[in-house]
Amino acid sequence: MTMTDPGPTGRFGEFGGRFVPETLVPACLELEQAFADAWADQTFRDELDGLLRDYAGRPNPLTDCPRLSEEFGFTVVLKREDLNHTGSHKINNVLGQALLAKRMGKKRLVAETGAGQHGVATATAAALLGMECMVYMGEVDIERQKLNVFRMKLLGAEVVPALSGSRTLKDAVNEAMRDWVATVEESHYCLGSVMGPHPYPFMVREFHRVIGTEAREQCLARHGRDPDVVTACVGGGSNAAGIFSGFVDTDAELVGVEPAGGAAVGDGIPGVVHGMLSYLKQDEFGQVLEAESISAGLDYPGVGPEHSYLASIGRARYEQVTDAEVIEAFQILPRTEGIIPALECAHALAWMSRARDELAGKLVLMNLSGRGDKDVTQMMDILDL
């Protein structure tokens, strides 16, 4: 069985686990139990479903793309996570974790963020539920995602720059973990992807499973069958995990798309950082390498352990695209369908564009995990329009 409960060891095959300082082990165990209780509790599920429906705007649509399909030579359908409140899929996980944290009696949410989407989502949930919120963000990312920084502050969150290392997402995770070590009794670490120590990879995937569940029903209703290919961008891999989970038991091919400069699965070397054993960009001595991507949300040297597992057993494949391909692909969707994608999603579009021959005649479902408004300032400097 794939994409089910990994059990108490939190292992997906050899990947995953719980590699954290002893100080954090009891908190991880408590969280594992609290999630299991809540997930089995219909009251909790109803409350979360209510928020996802009435606050976040679920279910979001599945959108056919006739003009893009004509240009690509295969049928493209988009799962519209970009239409969620706060502009990305991140809200699914954050509402789940914030409700859970509140249920556990925690008063403070700590989060890391790369592009700022998870930070904005966490700040939003904290405001909604009346909790304190502290968001760590790499100094480099703060500069290139000013709009999201302002949004977080407007939502009442404190944004703290991560000044160490590459000053991007990886270092924001380090700072968030250091905060959590010091404040574990009153804080919940609202981790933003299917990564980190058990139960996070499992729990975050379950909170995003709604993406795949909805998409499968919608695809069946619209096209009378499952898609041939399901694709999504992969940094930590939460939006991909969400949509893959709905199709892992079908014949659909699952394709994750990584940035060439942050291709943890592509490099294929396992390592341990941020609480998990997974593929990791690292040097020969085990020092973690800095990822380099045009997209702050994918600028991460690791990947969620379940993706490493899906790759290792051949159930999913992971392709890599360059920044140049991404810049090109970013412009296709606005022109053909009137939708501006997040730079992260432009990675999946870039692969689809490149793989036109392979995909000819197929039905391809792509998770449009976020909208591109946040990237417009950055792209204004790159594109000469």
Next chain:
Amino acid sequence: MNSSTYTPGPIETTLRSVRDSGRKCLVPYITGGLGENWLASLSAVIDGGADACEIGIPFSDPVMDGPIIQQANDIALEAGVTPQSICSDLRNFESPIPLAAMTYYNIAYRMGHERFANMLKEAGISGSILPDIQMDESADWITTANELGVENVLFAAPTSPDDRLARTGDMARGFVYAVGLLGITGERSRLAASAVEIARRAKEHTDLPVLVGVGIGSPEQAVEACSVADGVIIGSTVVRRLVDGRGADSVRELIADYRAALDSAYPGTDSAA
């Protein structure tokens, strides 16, 4: 208490003998490879009166470490320091006190457990301290470490329940590292109440020496922690002097100050040894 029988290594033997004499253990931390003549820092620690020394092997993502040790890590890594270069430097150094390598698990995982253990042994390093691999994930590494005679230290945290403290006491070698507070390495203006409390709780579950580390910022705090603990680990306060470029003499004086304060408060008795 330890259910398995084993032959104690140099770290445990040394620290036990300090404890048996009625004195307290002083174990400083220095960052390996920090500065071209970093072995002078190690000599200074030894001359100052340390009982054992932790050698930090820099890692890119030290999540248990505060700003000072992070900075020392970055300086060393930028200078091209590697686990191998540190161990190679140590092969020419005859240390009169036992040494333990303090690093993060990926360094050992990447190299392979056996190669990592052998590298330490060949460098004259007796023990290992890996703060990001808790005991539930440590079985493979501990098996290799025990087989090859590397004393793997484990952590007792203020948040650890009694059953975990008991397992820590069983599985640890060398000593038990009692985490003095909820937080990362770095000096604090006063000793956290949790420091004495975790030392007391850890000692209920092990006969190994229990040393308090994280958050010890002055000789007075060291003396206070040792009202229960068998000794202290001091890191950031030492590394700060190295990062500031104050040099080996300054480190020697610092260690000597801690030594004097501990020996004055806990002079021990010859007959107890």
